[in-house]
Amino acid sequence: xxxxxxxxxxxxxxxxxxxxxxxxxxxxxxxxxxxxxxxxxxxxxxxxxxxxxxxxxxxxxxxxxxxxxxxxxxxxxxxxxxxxxxxxxxxxxxxxxxxxxxxxxxxxxxxxxxxxxxxxxxxxxxxxxxxxxxxxxxxxxxxxxxxxxxxxxxxxxxxxxxxxxxxxxxxxxxxxxxxxxxxxxxxxxxxxxxxxxxxxxxxxxxxxxxxxxxxxxxxxxxxxxxxxxxxxxxxxxxxxxxxxxxxxxxxxxxxxxxx
Numbered sequence: 001x002x003x004x005x006x007x008x009x010x011x012x013x014x015x016x017x018x019x020x021x022x023x024x025x026x027x028x029x030x031x032x033x034x035x036x037x038x039x040x041x042x043x044x045x046x047x048x049x050x051x052x053x054x055x056x057x058x059x060x061x062x063x064x065x066x067x068x069x070x071x072x073x074x075x076x077x078x079x080x081x082x083x084x085x086x087x088x089x090x091x092x093x094x095x096x097x098x099x100x101x102x103x104x105x106x107x108x109x110x111x112x113x114x115x116x117x118x119x120x121x122x123x124x125x126x127x128x129x130x131x132x133x134x135x136x137x138x139x140x141x142x143x144x145x146x147x148x149x150x151x152x153x154x155x156x157x158x159x160x161x162x163x164x165x166x167x168x169x170x171x172x173x174x175x176x177x178x179x180x181x182x183x184x185x186x187x188x189x190x191x192x193x194x195x196x197x198x199x200x201x202x203x204x205x206x207x208x209x210x211x212x213x214x215x216x217x218x219x220x221x222x223x224x225x226x227x228x229x230x231x232x233x234x235x236x237x238x239x240x241x242x243x244x245x246x247x248x249x250x251x252x253x254x255x256x257x258x259x
Contacts (some may be wrong), residue, residue: 012069013058016158018049023080024149029091030133030142032084048146053258056153075161079258082168083152086250087145089175094132096183100124104187104204106196106218127229128186131204136241141247148251156258160196164170164257171253173245182246186239190228 020044025031030045063069102108102122111120114129121129136142184191197220205213 004172010058012061013158014049014053017052017153017187018045018057019073020080020152020158021045021049021052021149023077026084027081027088028084028089028145030136031145032088035138035184048149052150052153055242056150059157061159063105075159075163076239078163079152079156079161080149082254082258083251086254087247090247090250091129091132093179093186093243093246094128095097095121095125096179097186098122098128100183100187101190101225103230104191106220106221107225112226124225125227131233131236132240132243135237136244139240139244141244144244144248145251148255152255155255161258164259167257168254171250171257174253175250178246182243189232189235192222192226193228197221 022042023047025048027042031041061069061072063072098106099122101124102110105124107123110123112123112126113119114121114126198217201213201217201220204211
């Protein structure tokens, strides 16, 4: 006869695992997309938590009141959110790169609805975001995110998160220092081409002042920008690989700040 015992303490530990996993799924890229139904996210969180319950280390919880247990729950919420946030912050680089491209090509006024953030974004930002998401699926980066979540239970036991504000803030500042640099490097081919085109249009404006360079320039910028977006598609795998590397550094830095 099958006998499965499940004590009240086991239930408390299982709920803490569920809290960390669902907090991660709520904010992590690919898993936390807003167009994913909430029931699917909850079901995924419960399924992953059930699988993790039998393999992760579960130290004995020590608390004297409901308030102390609530504090432990909040620690798990923050832990899951920070792991997912470390990955999510890096993906915003694609939005910055798209805005730089659209400002240079004159398409910044055109906006599309992003189902992920439920906000209006520029056309190039949407292209870069969905290209990055496609590369994440193709490269299997989502498996690394799940692996990082599983490994966090080994490095940070259930209820054992110790937040080091100095390390967390230092990691955040380090990434923000590279944020503009990474976004600009993604848009650099189009930025340099449009800069060269502006120089040519400036010379033509002096040589042939009777031509309406404003009308001609706007059309040439849009045509050049769209052509370069198509031509530079082959660079997206390398760009995605670079972003994935920064994402791994960000996650590792946040996990070290909670050990």
